[in-house]
Amino acid sequence: MAEAKKKAAEKTTTTAATEKVEKVKEATAAVKKSVEKKAATAAKKVTDVSKKAEAKAEEVKKTAAAKKAAPVKKAAPAKKTATAKKAAPAKKTTVKKAAPAKKAAPAKKAVETKESIILQANGKDIAYDDLTNAAKEIWAAQGKKAEDLKDVKVYVNVEEGKAYYVLNGESVEETYDF
Numbered sequence: 001m002a003e004a005k006k007k008a009a010e011k012t013t014t015t016a017a018t019e020k021v022e023k024v025k026e027a028t029a030a031v032k033k034s035v036e037k038k039a040a041t042a043a044k045k046v047t048d049v050s051k052k053a054e055a056k057a058e059e060v061k062k063t064a065a066a067k068k069a070a071p072v073k074k075a076a077p078a079k080k081t082a083t084a085k086k087a088a089p090a091k092k093t094t095v096k097k098a099a100p101a102k103k104a105a106p107a108k109k110a111v112e113t114k115e116s117i118i119l120q121a122n123g124k125d126i127a128y129d130d131l132t133n134a135a136k137e138i139w140a141a142q143g144k145k146a147e148d149l150k151d152v153k154v155y156v157n158v159e160e161g162k163a164y165y166v167l168n169g170e171s172v173e174e175t176y177d178f
Helices: 002-069 128-141
Strands: 118-121 124-127 152-157 162-167 170-177
Touching: 002 152, 124 128, 128 152, 128 162, 128 170
Parallel strands: none
Antiparallel strands: 118 124, 152 162, 162 170
16 A cells, blocks of 8 residues: 555655656746847848948948049130220139048948847746856866867756756756756
8 A cells, every 4th residue: 555655755756756857847948049039139130231231331422423424514705895905814723623432431340139039947046058068068067179069958957956968869967957
């Protein structure tokens, strides 16, 4: 009888742990989706600003070309009058040269939004960057090249105070304790 209770308790604990792991997986997926959405929005804004800057630069170039192509009018020569004994000196007129075309202002760089995810658990703050950097360090400690790391999955178990990693589809024994 005691053994049956023990097995039932283990099953309940295992089920609860499995449910928590699934919740963490769902939360991680939701966070990742949110970050990807924000990155896409930022990329779109950068593209829009870049296009506007290019259009403005093209407009300035066209305006400068139009000013350059416009002919400069010369003053008419002074006429002599027949009744005057002495010829009046010819009037000097100054022709203003068109101001040199202003160079287009350099396109403004898009403002990058700094994003961060911070998990608060058991009175501690765990930054997303710390978790991913730890994964990269674990990868490097295994003697593998950084450019070979293509997929990082982080499973955070708040109750244990640990983060577990799956790197390129392989579970890693090292954990990040927080």
